[in-house]
Amino acid sequence: MVFEQASRYFLPPALKNNLLHPEYEERLTMINGIYIVFLFSIGITAIFYFNGYHYPYYLFQGLLNLAVLPLYKQNLQVWGHFATSLVMYPIWYYFIAHTGGLYSININILYPFLIGAISAVKINIAPVHIIISILILYLLYRFTPEFPPLGSRLYAFINHCLIMLMTAGTMIAILKQRDKLVAENKNTQNTKITDLNDEVSRRTKELANMRQTLAADFHDETGNMLSAIIRQAALLKLTIHSDPAVMNIVDHIIANSNQLYASSRHFIWNLNNDSDNPQILFNYLTSFGQVFYNQFDVSFSAENEMPPDSALHLEAFAAINLIFIFKEAMNNVIKHSGAKEVVLKMILQGDYLHFSLTDNGNWKEKEITNGNHGLSNMEKRSTQNNFRFSIQHLPGIGTRVDVAAPAIKQAMKPQPV
């Protein structure tokens, strides 16, 4: 756990918590590798030391790697490799040359160093490391004196060169295979994402079509049918206007059909794609208020104080409930207040979108406080939908109904688990 945290500390900020980043695993593996090399170098130096050899070269390698770790954080790891190589190749050469040259057992250190170097850099830089390694072998060959009991220098040189090429070749092949797999994986992922996107847009289109059909059907069938009922009821009223009891029933039929028509219309509108967009809802409420108050001698206007580009939206069923609440509120103004001026307003305060209807009328105190039916309906709807409902009544000034609905920020990018 501590080890993992220590490794993650040296990731560049862009990668830090982004497990899905294509380079995340690769970078983390490299940093882990440096820690392992460091621990290994301490161990091996200690073993030499306690056996009477003072060979600090391994420790140099480990410490140098550790020193370049901060460069990883700055995304400058290439310079780190460059610096390590620049320092370590001469040191290894010095170590090998002074422990027997081409005949030294320490020549073996060149192999893991080469493998490490190839895996740490991009594949196209790998040949540089191979050439440097062979150059070192050549220099050792050139400056190691011939020592017949251990065999020919040339034999050792050729032998090392061949094994070096084979090792490097194998390493490059493995890395190429890995890169190919990563690319394939990425391709598959992209194909799947594209497929998914296509599917989502197909479904969205289907849904939009369904909504349109639904709206058209309502318009053609239900809407016309309700209009027919209302027209026939009106006809009935014209025919038998003498009987007040029957007239009352007919009036109720008309009123109920009208209400059914209006609420079906709001429902259909609510199916609309963007009904949870506060701007679009506000537009709908404004339009409703305008048509409604045009029937009376009332000044109606709307004030939208939300920045048009704020990416906020309402909860799923908020819009339809806000429509019903404000319809009731608009009606109440006409029924109970005698107001001449009505203002509909939308404003964002903290995490809440406030919708308010202000009038300059005189409400009868009794109607407000004594459980007015419409008012309690509005409050009930608010409570059921996590709205904050408030009504302020200032005698001589007017009344303000304010409903605050939670504003949801646009969905965030999925966070890594």
Place this chain on the structure above:
Amino acid sequence: MKKRIVIIEDNAEIREGFAAVINSTAAYEVVGQYSHCEDALKRFGADQPDAVLMDIELPGGISGIEGTALIKKLAPQCIVIIITVYEDTEKVFRSLCAGAGGYLIKNSNTEEVVRNISDAFAGGAPMSLSIAKMVVQSFQQKKESPLSRREAEVLQAVAEGKSYTKIATELFVSKETVRSHIKNIYEKLAVNNKAEALKIASSNKWIMGVW
């Protein structure tokens, strides 16, 4: 003399309902009821209507929008009032472009029906926020707006959702003046879109044929 009214609506119950309401008034009488435009156009000369109540969705070859354009071509003084379930659809806007003088919601009550018709005769067609927005857009496509400064102000105010009373107060005019500005806006809209409306009609080979 009573104003002569023709109703074109394919739903018989709605049609007869409107007819009964209109016939019960002192000012208007229904002189013809049709379920599609073709019949109405054939009898247009005999009916001599002052106003036509026109459904938008009609069976047969001529839609309400094309029918409106044809009637305005045939008798420019005749007022076409669109009857619709929704007041703020694109189709209503297009019929206004074709020359309709107003619209009437199908489930309006008796008083509203009579008021809307008399408003239309008085030149006071209603305008809602969504229609106003479509009108604004339509004029924006023209290089030079044919609207006067006052008409543009009224249109802008309607598009912002203000009621007629509010607009009248803000512009220091009467509600009637606001209504007459709206009537002028509709007329200019129709003049501006006449060519297009007629193109729709002629593409259906109806412009020359019937009469």
